Amino acid sequence: MQKQTHSQDVVLIGGGHGHLELLRRWARQPVRGARLTLVSPQAQSGYSPMVPGMIAGHYAHADIHIDLPRLCRAAGARFVQACAHHIDPQAKRVSLLGQPDLSFDYLSLAVGASPCYRIPGSELAIPIKPIGQFYRYWEQLREQVYRKHQPLKLGIIGGGAGGCELAMALSSALEEPVYSGRVEIHLLQSGKKTPADYPLLARRLAAREMARLNVKHHPHWRVAEITARGVYSDEGQFLALDRALLCTESSAPPWLSQSGLAVDEAGFVQVDDYLRSCSHPHIFAVGDVASAPGDRPKSATESRNQGATLFENLCATLQTQRLQPYRPRRQWQRLLSCGGTHxxxxxGGIAAVGPALWRLKDYLDRRYINQFHQLPVPTSRVTESEFATASAPDQHGEKIPSAVD
Ligand SMILES: Cc1cc2nc3c(=O)[nH]c(=O)nc-3n(C[C@H](O)[C@H](O)[C@H](O)COP(=O)(O)OP(=O)(O)OC[C@H]3O[C@@H](n4cnc5c(N)ncnc54)[C@H](O)[C@@H]3O)c2cc1C
Known part of the structure; x- marks a missing residue:
């Protein structure tokens, strides 16, 4: 096979939705002469809109996860399984835990955000992310309740759309008679509205669905401390719980500001209209980790849309063409799963609930993820053995042999 050469190195940190979208598009339309490398601690990336459906038992783990090494093979990119922990923007190097540093010409970040650990005792709670880890924990918990006939009082801290969907999914999964009377699901939130950014009618419907599923909703219940026996509110009330799940507002990874990138007051990477770091234009950032102009709610949909612009702008940068500004699309419809098949x-201000809407959500989510599952992997681009070399870095070299060299 004739070897290809590359002149520009692009390193993608994190398997967030924006990078998945970029790699999917790159697979169809690669830029010659550029080499992509994806760095991710996990070999699979979960599609978060389908997570509540997986908890509720509608999807298997594989249905909602994208195989990152396979996606990289389809895009002719290298895959490095590692966690990034420092960037030197001047020297254009990124440091990885337990792996050699990588050099880059351009870098992009889609590392998401993690639940906020500001509440004292947060280390005792179970975070919803990484999704794969949470799922393993959930399977063990359910097994325990099922086999040992143990009672279970679960508290979900955070009443955003994610917390609300999670509470209904957990309740629905534990609805069977075998669990009945032994399981209690509590949703705790500091404000009153849940999901906060939904219109009034949708919030009323969500309250009705939660009541139907026996989710105990605690508005104006700001958790001040998490202990092994339960949680305390800022007004001194105590709620006994066997386990608390963290679905609170997210926080930024601290290593990005420590790397010298311009960040906002919450630590998220400040990007310009073209999704480039405001301080280092050769570094892009998309998804929850990016702080883009305009006050857009962070979501998987937003991350995906940013991924499409990231692809265009990365190609334009590599080919020294004009970049296009990111134009957030108006989200005319939002769908919230209610545990079962509702x-x-x-x-806008109108809302409705029912099984037909669940089927619509299921159809749209499956259609999106199937584009990844069905992505062809051309054998001429990267063979299995070449890829294996690419994903196993040598001990000394700063640059790993390329899958496409
Ligand atoms: C229960 C639940 C339901 C939700 N439902 C919806 C929904 O229906 N619709 C919707 O639009 N949004 C939904 N969301 C919100 C959505 O999950 C986030 O907004 C979205 O995941 C953000 O995507 P991202 O690409 O920024 O990052 P993520 O999806 O969080 O991915 C980040 C990736 O980066 C990797 N990473 C992290 N640190 C490093 C590092 N140092 N080095 C290398 N890699 C790293 C992680 O392992 C991860 O794979 C939901 C959230 C939850 C919790």
Whole structure:
């Protein structure tokens, strides 16, 4: 096979939705002469809109996860399984835990955000992310309740759309008679509205669905401390719990500001209209980790849309062409799963609930993820053995042999 040469190195840190979208597009339309490398601690990336459906038992783990080494093979990119922990933007190097540093010409970040650990005792709670880890924990917990006939009082801290969907999914999964009377699901939130950014009618429908599923909703219940026996509110009330799950507002990874990138007051990477770091234009950032102009709610949909612009702008940068500004698309419809086979749809101030909307959400989510599952992997681009070399870095070299060299 004739070897290809590359002149520009692009390193993608994190298997977030924006990078998945970029790699999917790159697979169809690669830029010659550029080499992509994806760095991710996990070999699979979960599609978060389908997570509540997986908890509720509608999807298997594999249905909602994208195999990152396979996606990289389809895109002719290298895959390095590692966690990044420092960037030197001047020297254009990124440091990885337990792996050699990588050099880059351009870098992109889609590392998401993690639940906020500001509440004292947070280390005792179970974070919802990484999704794969949470899922393993959930399987063990359910098995324990099922086999040992143990009672279970679960508290979900955080009443955003994710917390609300999670509470209904857990309740629905534990609805069977075998668990009945032994399981209690509590949703705790500091504000009153849940999900906060949905219109009034959708919130009323969500309250009705939660009541139907026996989710105990605690508005104005700001958790001040998490202990092994339960949680305390800032007004001194105590709620006994066997386990607390963290679905609170997210926080930024601290290593990005420590690397010298311009960040906002919450530590998220400040990007310009073209999704480039405001301090280092050869570094891009998309998804939850990016702080883009305009006050857009962070979501998987937003991350995906940014991924499409990232692809265009990365190609334009590599080919020294004009970049295009990111134009957030108006989200005319939002869908919230309600555990079983019900979903709420909100269009502006109008909302409705029912099984037909769940089928619509299921169809849209499956259609999106199937584009990854069905992506062809051309054998001429990267063979299995070449890829294996690429994903196993040598001990000394700073640059790993390329899959496409
Ligand atoms: C229960 C739940 C339901 C949700 N439902 C919806 C929904 O229906 N619709 C919607 O639009 N949004 C939904 N969201 C919100 C959505 O999950 C996030 O907004 C979205 O995941 C953000 O995507 P991202 O690409 O920024 O990062 P993520 O999806 O969080 O991915 C980040 C990736 O980066 C990797 N990473 C992290 N640190 C490093 C590092 N140092 N080095 C290398 N890699 C790293 C992680 O392992 C991870 O794979 C939901 C969230 C939850 C919790």
């Amino acid at each position: 979903a709420i749809a909100a269009w």
